[in-house]
Amino acid sequence: xEDLDHEYKNxxxxxxxxxxxxxxxxxxxxxxxxxxxGESSSPDGAATSPASSKNVVSERNRRQKLNQRLFALRSVxxxxxxxxxxxxxxxxxxxxxxxxxxxxxxxxEIRELESRSTLLENPFKQMDYSTRVQHYPIEVxxxxxxxxxxxxxxxCITCSxxxxxxxxxxxxxxxxxxxxxxxxxxxxxxxxxxxxxLQADEEESSAVEAKIQMAIAAYNDPNCLIxx
Amino acid sequence: xEDLDHEYKNxxxxxxxxxxxxxxxxxxxxxxxxxxxGESSSPDGAATSPASSKNVVSERNRRQKLNQRLFALRSVxxxxxxxxxxxxxxxxxxxxxxxxxxxxxxxxEIRELESRSTLLENPFKQMDYSTRVQHYPIEVxxxxxxxxxxxxxxxCITCSxxxxxxxxxxxxxxxxxxxxxxxxxxxxxxxxxxxxxLQADEEESSAVEAKIQMAIAAYNDPNCLIxx
DNA sequence: GGGTACACGTGACGC
DNA sequence: TGCGTCACGTGTACC
Numbered sequence: 106x107e108d109l110d111h112e113y114k115n116x117x118x119x120x121x122x123x124x125x126x127x128x129x130x131x132x133x134x135x136x137x138x139x140x141x142x143g144e145s146s147s148p149d150g151a152a153t154s155p156a157s158s159k160n161v162v163s164e165r166n167r168r169q170k171l172n173q174r175l176f177a178l179r180s181v182x183x184x185x186x187x188x189x190x191x192x193x194x195x196x197x198x199x200x201x202x203x204x205x206x207x208x209x210x211x212x213x214e215i216r217e218l219e220s221r222s223t224l225l226e227n228p229f230k231q232m233d234y235s236t237r238v239q240h241y242p243i244e245v246x247x248x249x250x251x252x253x254x255x256x257x258x259x260x261c262i263t264c265s266x267x268x269x270x271x272x273x274x275x276x277x278x279x280x281x282x283x284x285x286x287x288x289x290x291x292x293x294x295x296x297x298x299x300x301x302x303l304q305a306d307e308e309e310s311s312a313v314e315a316k317i318q319m320a321i322a323a324y325n326d327p328n329c330l331i332x333x
Numbered sequence: 334x335e336d337l338d339h340e341y342k343n344x345x346x347x348x349x350x351x352x353x354x355x356x357x358x359x360x361x362x363x364x365x366x367x368x369x370x371g372e373s374s375s376p377d378g379a380a381t382s383p384a385s386s387k388n389v390v391s392e393r394n395r396r397q398k399l400n401q402r403l404f405a406l407r408s409v410x411x412x413x414x415x416x417x418x419x420x421x422x423x424x425x426x427x428x429x430x431x432x433x434x435x436x437x438x439x440x441x442e443i444r445e446l447e448s449r450s451t452l453l454e455n456p457f458k459q460m461d462y463s464t465r466v467q468h469y470p471i472e473v474x475x476x477x478x479x480x481x482x483x484x485x486x487x488x489c490i491t492c493s494x495x496x497x498x499x500x501x502x503x504x505x506x507x508x509x510x511x512x513x514x515x516x517x518x519x520x521x522x523x524x525x526x527x528x529x530x531l532q533a534d535e536e537e538s539s540a541v542e543a544k545i546q547m548a549i550a551a552y553n554d555p556n557c558l559i560x561x
Numbered sequence: 562g563g564g565t566a567c568a569c570g571t572g573a574c575g576c
Numbered sequence: 577t578g579c580g581t582c583a584c585g586t587g588t589a590c591c
Contacts, residue, residue, distance in 0.1 A: 159563085159564090160564095160565095160585085160586075160587090161584085161585060161586080163564075163565075163566095164565095164566090164567095164584080164585070164586085165583090165584080165585090167419075167565080167566070167567090168583070168584080170419050171418055171419045171422070172583095174419050174422040174423055174426070175422060177422075177423075177426055178422055178425065178426050178429075181426055181429055181430060181433075182429070189580090189581075190399055190581080190582085191395075191398050191399050191402050191581095194399070194402040194403060194405075194406055195402055195405075197406065197425065197429070198402070198405055198406050198409055200429070201406075201409055201410070201425070201428070201429055201432065202409065204429065204432040204433065204436060205409075205432065207436060208432060208435060208436060208439065211436065211439040211440065211443060212439065214443055215439060215442055215443055215446065218443065218446040218447065219446065269503075269507060271503050271516070271518075272500055272503040272504055272507065275499050275500040275503060276500060279497065279500065285520075286522075287519070287520060287521055288499070288518065288519070288520040289517070289518065289519045289520075290499075290516065290517065290518035290519075291515070291516070291517045291518075292513070292515055292516040292517075293515055294514070387578085387579085388570085388571075388572085388579090388580095389569085389570060389571085391579070391580070391581090392569085392570070392571085392580095392581090392582095393568090393569080393570090394580095395580075395581065395582090396568070396569080400568095417565090417566070418566080418567085419566095
């Protein structure tokens, strides 16, 4: 009797076999072993009523299932402070709330990243106004796109050189994800010219030109919410 | 008696007040109301032993706390199929596993978006995120500063071309406020080289070289607080 | 009525 | 020592 009770103690605390929460009805050797002794040591001495006997075993099953679930819960949650039943549930709640919060954070981050990378597909994406920085516009003086054959397109852009013009032009061009083979920037006193060698077909040339012009226009637009 | 049991039924199923899992010891009016009748209807008829009486109320508290936690768990988990205790725990486990999986998915997605995004990030805009975006360091392969006479110094820098290397190099060079006459950037497959024509005296050459090296080093230093 | 789920009181164990 | 926790059997309500 003592030994059995002791085993029961350990049953919840350590020696729990049934970690698989999918099983509904398992064999549970320790409970089975105890069942007989429990019946025989029934306090009323007389024949145990067969009606309640069913209830007893059913109740045992229920308790065992619940403990099983509780143990499974414990195995999912990291950092369980106390092995107490109530504490296990409490820690699970805290952990779950933590997960939910983190999920929201991650989703927000993904939305932020997506709005940043889907620059040209969705030109008008919402952005935080307070984070907008104003810059000098890029003034294009001349732009020429020519197909060189062999999947090579050359783009020549000349713009007036102001403050940070080269950095800004770099940003815009990098945002387009063009297949750039070679780049060359040259700056003189008042002008900045760049020559891009792109890998593209002849029919893509006009599309490339349009993309660049659109991107520069978007970059210059003070109301444009895209962050470059 | 029947009514009381009925109330208990409803107690677990619907009328649960204590959703706050922080409270350890609450007043629990329904249990209190029942306590008296429970004592009087004790089956053994004789005076209930005062020793076990303490245990009874303690046990009641324990049960109530556990149900309280269980109810709180139920309120956190959406889509509980059955209000059964075991089912609540099972659904909680499933939901938690779902959250964990989704967390991994979202994190993977974020990592992919971050690595795929070739857009330039303004370091100021990312301050609200706990995850700081670190830029790729500028890896200088060769640097040469020569005096050409006539107050002209030529600086040649060659670095390995990584993501955004040119923009970053522009930022660093612009931050130095050099008296630049002409610049030329050329990028090939794996290298990016720039040639700067500066207006400077011969004796300034070494200072210019030191300034550029210092600026690049500062830019690469993740602990450097200078914003370029 | 059999089956299920629950709250209850009780004895035991450990800190 | 008491106090907290547990498994157990039981009575009962709901379907």
